[in-house]
Amino acid sequence: MKDNEILIETKELCKSFGDHEVLKNLNITVSKGEVIAIIGPSGCGKSTFLRSINKLETPTGGKVLVDGTDITDKSVNINKVREKIGMVFQQFNLFPNMTIKNNIMLAPIQLKKMSKEEASNKADELLKRIGLEDKAQSYPSKLSGGQKQRVAIARALAMNPAVMLFDEPTSALDPEMVGEVLSLMKELALDGMTMVVVTHEMGFAKEVATRVLFMNDGEIGEDGTPTEVFDNPKNPRLKEFLSKVL
Amino acid sequence: MKKNRTRKNRLLAIFIIGLICVTTFAAIGCGKSTEDTKDKKVIESVDDIEGTRIGVQSGTTGAIYAEDYEGDEAGTIVERYNKGADAIQSLKLNKIDCVIIDELPALEYVARNPELAILDEEFTLEEYAMCIDKSSTALKLQINDALKELRDNGIYDQIVDYYINNEDGSVEKYVPKDVSRDNGTLIVATNAAFPPYEFYSEGKVTGLDMDLSQAVCDILGMKLQIEDMEFDSIIVAVTSGKADVGVAGMTVTEDRLKNIDFTDSYTTSKQVIVVNTGSTQDIETLSFVEKFKQNFIDDNRYEYLLTGFRNTIIITIGAVIIGIILGFLIAMVRTTHDRIGGLTIINAICRVYVTIIRGTPAMVQLLIMFYIILAAVNNKIVVAVIAFGLNSAAYVSEIVRSGIMAVDPGQMEAGQSLGMTYNMTMIRVILPQAVKNILPALCNELISLIKETSISGYIGLIDLTKGADIIRSNTYEATMPLLAIALIYLAIVMILTGFVHKLEKRLRNNER
Numbered sequence: 001m002k003d004n005e006i007l008i009e010t011k012e013l014c015k016s017f018g019d020h021e022v023l024k025n026l027n028i029t030v031s032k033g034e035v036i037a038i039i040g041p042s043g044c045g046k047s048t049f050l051r052s053i054n055k056l057e058t059p060t061g062g063k064v065l066v067d068g069t070d071i072t073d074k075s076v077n078i079n080k081v082r083e084k085i086g087m088v089f090q091q092f093n094l095f096p097n098m099t100i101k102n103n104i105m106l107a108p109i110q111l112k113k114m115s116k117e118e119a120s121n122k123a124d125e126l127l128k129r130i131g132l133e134d135k136a137q138s139y140p141s142k143l144s145g146g147q148k149q150r151v152a153i154a155r156a157l158a159m160n161p162a163v164m165l166f167d168e169p170t171s172a173l174d175p176e177m178v179g180e181v182l183s184l185m186k187e188l189a190l191d192g193m194t195m196v197v198v199t200h201e202m203g204f205a206k207e208v209a210t211r212v213l214f215m216n217d218g219e220i221g222e223d224g225t226p227t228e229v230f231d232n233p234k235n236p237r238l239k240e241f242l243s244k245v246l
Numbered sequence: 247m248k249k250n251r252t253r254k255n256r257l258l259a260i261f262i263i264g265l266i267c268v269t270t271f272a273a274i275g276c277g278k279s280t281e282d283t284k285d286k287k288v289i290e291s292v293d294d295i296e297g298t299r300i301g302v303q304s305g306t307t308g309a310i311y312a313e314d315y316e317g318d319e320a321g322t323i324v325e326r327y328n329k330g331a332d333a334i335q336s337l338k339l340n341k342i343d344c345v346i347i348d349e350l351p352a353l354e355y356v357a358r359n360p361e362l363a364i365l366d367e368e369f370t371l372e373e374y375a376m377c378i379d380k381s382s383t384a385l386k387l388q389i390n391d392a393l394k395e396l397r398d399n400g401i402y403d404q405i406v407d408y409y410i411n412n413e414d415g416s417v418e419k420y421v422p423k424d425v426s427r428d429n430g431t432l433i434v435a436t437n438a439a440f441p442p443y444e445f446y447s448e449g450k451v452t453g454l455d456m457d458l459s460q461a462v463c464d465i466l467g468m469k470l471q472i473e474d475m476e477f478d479s480i481i482v483a484v485t486s487g488k489a490d491v492g493v494a495g496m497t498v499t500e501d502r503l504k505n506i507d508f509t510d511s512y513t514t515s516k517q518v519i520v521v522n523t524g525s526t527q528d529i530e531t532l533s534f535v536e537k538f539k540q541n542f543i544d545d546n547r548y549e550y551l552l553t554g555f556r557n558t559i560i561i562t563i564g565a566v567i568i569g570i571i572l573g574f575l576i577a578m579v580r581t582t583h584d585r586i587g588g589l590t591i592i593n594a595i596c597r598v599y600v601t602i603i604r605g606t607p608a609m610v611q612l613l614i615m616f617y618i619i620l621a622a623v624n625n626k627i628v629v630a631v632i633a634f635g636l637n638s639a640a641y642v643s644e645i646v647r648s649g650i651m652a653v654d655p656g657q658m659e660a661g662q663s664l665g666m667t668y669n670m671t672m673i674r675v676i677l678p679q680a681v682k683n684i685l686p687a688l689c690n691e692l693i694s695l696i697k698e699t700s701i702s703g704y705i706g707l708i709d710l711t712k713g714a715d716i717i718r719s720n721t722y723e724a725t726m727p728l729l730a731i732a733l734i735y736l737a738i739v740m741i742l743t744g745f746v747h748k749l750e751k752r753l754r755n756n757e758r
């Protein structure tokens with residue numbers, strides 16, 4: 001595989017809610033192996049951008065190419081594309097009506113990606129990896145926030161996605177649980193997983209990301225390596241933002 | 247185990263309290279009516295009925311005569327009952343002052359209720375005939391010929407004598423003749439609470455009119471099928487084709503002739519006035535055991551309750567199945583439309599459907615279903631199951647919809663972000679959570695449905711309530727049959743509530 005293979009490419013991506021323009025002509029590419037942290041003030045469109053990549057939000061203009069497929073084309077089966085994109089939500093969104101293990105096994109079995117046995121083995125393997133093999137038969141309500149988010153990550157990984165999207169994965173967690181989730185994400189990054197992470201954890205962005213995007217008012221304010229963005233910011237709004245959060 | 251037992255005891259306790267409550271209400275009801283006796287008006291002739299409360303059977307000629315007095319200066323009040331027997335029961339309880347009713351039923355009622363009496367002065371004379379649709383001229387002529395033949399060969403006299411002049415038991419009941427019945431079925435609509443013309447005996451509708459109808463069928467070579475219904479439904483049943491003829495001690499009146507035709511008159515009758523003399527000397531008060539025996543054991547009357555119970559359960563189960571399946575489908579259509587668009591036309595149909603069903607009384611829906619939409623369907627249970635099922639579906643759909651809307655939208659997003667389709671996520675993730683949340687509301691709907699089926703009697707179906715009605719019209723005793731079915735309904739509902747409660751608990755335990 002080529003090292004700079006492009007997995008996601010947006011072309012003039014626009015999204016408005018009524019009169020309010022949230023995303024303005026975004027042209028962003030995500031290549032294989034990249035770990036991109038998207039930072040920016042609240043309401044700048046970070047989450048909307050992330051959700052446009054797997055069409056949880058339908059773009060109002062432009063194109064989104066995932067592995068070469070334009071998902072804004074209505075004839076494209078979006079469910080097939082989503083199988084390649086794992087997503088982790090701020091609120092975990094585990095399925096409370098099934099056990100942890102079934103949460104992980106549901107999609108691979110439903111989508112006939114794996115046999116029941118394969119899915120079960122895969123789930124055991126993932127649970128071991130996140131250190132929660134003893135919780136396999138528990139229900140989500142029994143878990144702490146950090147444990148829930150780790151299960152949510154395992155659930156997304158069970159589909160063997162090509163890229164993982166994280167939508168503020170630690171924002172709903174108690175401070176003492178943030179670490180366990182971030183270190184799991186770091187492990188993933190080190191394993192070579194392509195990741196797009198919307199986050200307020202500047203430390204994580206600095207340390208783990210290969211590239212940092214600063215979004216402001218629906219546009220890309222700055223795009224560069226962590227060193228460039230954090231140590232040598234050029235955009236005045238980024239400077240202002242960093243002075244508040246660092 | 248121990249916990250289980252305390253639960254059972256608690257259920258039993260609730261049941262007993264219910265029983266006591268119902269009995270107390272009944273006792274209060276009885277006490278009140280006896281007090282009313284004091285200001286009762288004494289009626290000795292036709293002239294005295296002005297200003298009184300007159301009871302009549304709805305749709306009868308007695309009702310038409312009584313209407314002349316209604317709203318006069320003396321303040322006459324006309325109370326319309328669905329059955330003659332109900333009017334008589336009210337008279338016994340002094341809820342009304344007199345009942346205007348046909349002579350022969352009046353004689354029966356008075357014979358069985360010593361405190362009642364018929365005024366010597368008769369109200370009016372009239373002729374009974376079978377009603378038949380205006381388009382059925384050929385059948386009308388055939389019946390007229392048959393009636394004439396029966397008069398000529400003495401069978402008519404035998405039938406009348408058996409029911410009216412048979413104190414010594416010398417006259418034999420008419421027995422259906424062994425003839426070939428290749429000329430189809432004659433469906434006869436009647437109201438079997440009008441002895442001796444038509445009434446229930448040993449689980450079957452019998453009486454003078456019914457024997458006469460049988461004799462006519464024997465001559466015409468037809469099978470006889472009797473349909474019991476409310477008196478004022480008979481003409482509608484005949485004009486809508488639900489029945490071929492109405493034979494129910496029906497008087498020929500000008501108003502009726504506008505809608506329907508009549509055969510030649512087969513007997514004459516008088517309208518008479520029945521009053522409650524309040525003389526209790528002849529009345530032997532029955533003990534509880536005797537009353538129980540009279541209402542449930544004699545004539546195997548408990549079988550009406552058994553049949554009724556069976557039908558109530560069948561109707562409820564059938565309706566629940568239709569209601570749940572259709573209700574879920576409607577809820578799915580409506581939420582899918584709201585969430586991801588499309589389905590505009592089906593969604594509009596569902597909305598109109600829910601609006602109409604929730605905006606009209608279940609009874610009206612049942613009658614419309616029976617007389618108009620499913621007029622061609624003669625199986626009443628099927629009609630009732632469909633009517634109540636369609637009714638319940640509208641309510642279930644709204645319950646399910648609210649349950650789906652209450653599930654966090656993040657659940658759908660999580661499912662879809664894994665590549666699962668909308669339908670997969672709905673079935674595997676959203677609905678299981680929704681169902682758990684709406685279980686109490688669904689249980690509530692089931693409970694109201696069971697009780698709602700008590701209007702099935704309006705299409706002549708013997709459900710639990712109708713079963714008690716039949717017993718009441720035979721024994722002229724309201725307390726026992728009504729208390730009995732009240733307790734049966736209560737027991738059914740309590741058992742069901744118990745089941746649902748257990749199910750709820752199990753579902754909740756799962757996730758802890």
